Structures are given as C-alpha cells and as structure tokens.
Amino acid sequence: MNTKERKEKERERKQRMILDAAKNLFIREGFDNVSMRRIALAAGYSPAAIYRYFSNKREILSHLREEGFRAFHVRQKQYDQSLEPVKLLRQAGRGYLRFAMEHPDDFHLMFCTTCEEVDLEGELAAESLRVFEHFRSMVVRIVKSGYFGDVDEEAAVFGLWAGVQGLANLVTSGRMQVLSDRDVDELLESTLNFLRR
Amino acid sequence: MNTKERKEKERERKQRMILDAAKNLFIREGFDNVSMRRIALAAGYSPAAIYRYFSNKREILSHLREEGFRAFHVRQKQYDQSLEPVKLLRQAGRGYLRFAMEHPDDFHLMFCTTCEEVDLEGELAAESLRVFEHFRSMVVRIVKSGYFGDVDEEAAVFGLWAGVQGLANLVTSGRMQVLSDRDVDELLESTLNFLRR
C-alpha cells in the first residue's frame, strides 16, 4: 500500500514541527529554560503528544545537534582533498568559521548549549565522530606533508581542533566583531601564522 | 563587642558546611542532578535554611568556582616572572596541567560543570578575570621577547589559552592516560614544540 509511505512522510512533517519549535526556543532561551509544555504549545500539541515522537527532552536536542553535525560534515567534505596542505588547511578553517557565522543557531546547539549528557548516543555519536575523523585525517595528511615540521600527530590534531574551536567560539559569542568575509580571512591568517611559526 | 567577630566566624563555618556538601554532590552527580533539598539534607539543614546563606542554587556553584579560581590564581602567581620566556611558559603550562590533575574537582567545577549562566557576576567574575589577565600578561611578555616570531598578540593569547584549556580537558576527562609528572612534562613538551614550529 502507498499509504505507508505517506504515513511516514506525515510523521516526519510533524516531527519537524516539533523540532523547529524546540530549536527556536532552545536558541532564544536555553535548553534548561524551555519546558516540554512550552515546546508542545509552540508546536500545537499537548505535552504528552510530544512523547509519541521523541522519547524525552534530551532526545530532541540530540536530534537537532545531529542535524547540525550533518550539515557541517557535508560542508567540510566538499573541500578538495588534493589541494596542497596550506591551501586545504586555510579552506577548511575558513569553512569552519563561516559555518559558525552562517549557522550560528546550529553552531550554538552543537557546541554551546549544554544538557549535562553523560555520553553521546546513537546517530549523534556517529555523526560527530565522522566529523572528527574527517578533521583528523586532514590534519594527519598535512602533518605528513611536513608543513608543521617534525611534530606529534596527536598533538597537531588536538591543538588545531582546540584552536579552531575556540576561535569559532570567540567569533560567535560576539566577543570579537567580525562581520565581513575579509575579517574572517584575516583572523584565520593571523592564527595560522601563529601556529606555523 | 567581640561577639560580632565570633558570630561572623560561626556564620562562615556554617556556609562552609553547605559548600562542602554541595561540592561533593555536584562533582559526583552533576549540578542539574542535585536538588536544594538534597544539599540541605547533606548539610543538616532544612531546604529553606540554605537560602539564609545563599540566595539561590547558582550562587552556591559560583562560590565554589570562585574558590577554584582563587586557588588557581595563587598557584599561577608564584612562578618567577623574571624567568626567560621559554622556561616561564613551560612552568606555567606545567602548573596549569598539574592543577587540573591535583584538583580535578575544582577544575571540573570551574570549567566543565555547566549551569547555563548568562553572565558571570560579582567575585567570580573578578577572580576569573584576574586569572585571565595574569595569563595574558605572561603571553604578551613572551610574544614581545620574540619567542614566537612576528605574531599577533591577540592570536597568541587566544591560541595558547584554547590549547592549554583543551589539553587540560583531555587530561582530566580521562581520554588520555597520564599519571606521572613525567607524562605531563612530555605532553606539554610535544604541544609546545607544535606551537613553536
């Protein structure tokens, strides 16, 4: 029966409504300051109905985070891996910062919004791992090319990750007024220069 | 009257009992999973009594964090600022990591435990600012000495902060098995090497 497909579509559409409502609220007021009752209200449901679509509040956030990681991953994958290391690094860094600027909501949910979760689970864990592995493989390739001289791979992976992460945090938290693409590029350039020499 | 002093002492002693009880619980179960009622029980009070000593739950965490920053600052200040840059940097870095290892509880409360606070206030804000300013002045001195070559001061301050922060996180989260002081030194060495060249 074709009804099954349409059913599924319909279900996903309703899930989306809930996700969108939750996302709006989480971003504006923070995970802890948003109740299931308010999510339900915003999505046009009764509180109990939400539990037909998500098993609990944390799962809603997980879902949103996963979507963020997925979008981020898609973007990072598109860079040409055959580029010479310097250019690849620059492109990837720029991509990272631009993502943080263009999708501040996703970025905030992914890295800033907190909900004291013990361990990542399911699809979220898988997707964020993919992102990290992609990053790692890129850094390893650059290290092997000798760009950073003779340096421990682990240290490079971690140092760059922490650096770019913090950079993005600075940018999105508004503690640094960057608006134009040129600003981003300059910031990136000075940081890369620092890391190299 | 001498009674006033003794009164004050007594009050502080009682505050301490509450702080200690809260700290134990926060560390073992996380801020969100500990209720005021449980803190009160552990401290031997009724829930309402806690509010005679702290105006709300967040303030208890703020107080604990502030104590952590204070202890951290004391430690960081003791390093000899007249040391040559390389050695100073190494000492400060080692101090940072050792603090994270020797006071994992404080460290966790200061940097990991989350409570969705909008802005730091009062003494906590002041103390953490002092810590940061101390760090900044050290890095600026090192940059001026030319150790990192021709590099933007801001970028250096931030890059190092992010790096050391992440490093400490790695260490304390147990994702890296470091036990001995020599391990710490080696880790630090490889990271510094990465940052320099």
Add this chain to the structure above:
DNA sequence: CCACAAAAGTAAACAGTGTTCACAAAAAAG
C-alpha cells in the same frame, strides 16, 4: 458501509524541582 484494530492525541496525575512566606525557636542586647 461497517466492524475492528491501530495510531494519534489528550487530561489528569505523579513525583520531583527551586523558591518564598508566615511563623516558631534560639540567641543577643537592652
């Protein structure tokens, strides 16, 4: 078209939360 089963939605309740308030016990001051 109708009976029936499955899905979607809900009101009400449960056990908990942070916080406040009116009030009682204790301590200090006069």
Add this chain to the structure above:
DNA sequence: CTTTTTTGTGAACACTGTTTACTTTTGTGG
C-alpha cells in the same frame, strides 16, 4: 526579664519531565 534580632522550619506555590488511562481519529479487511 523583656525586647529585638538572628536562625531555622513546615507548608505552600508555581513550576518541571514523564507516565497512565482514556478518547478520538484514521486506515484496513470483510
């Protein structure tokens, strides 16, 4: 020995995430 101030409390308020029993809607096979 009263009066005032401090210290502590039980009960309540307005919430929270989540579950349960129940009703309404929807899709399917006869």
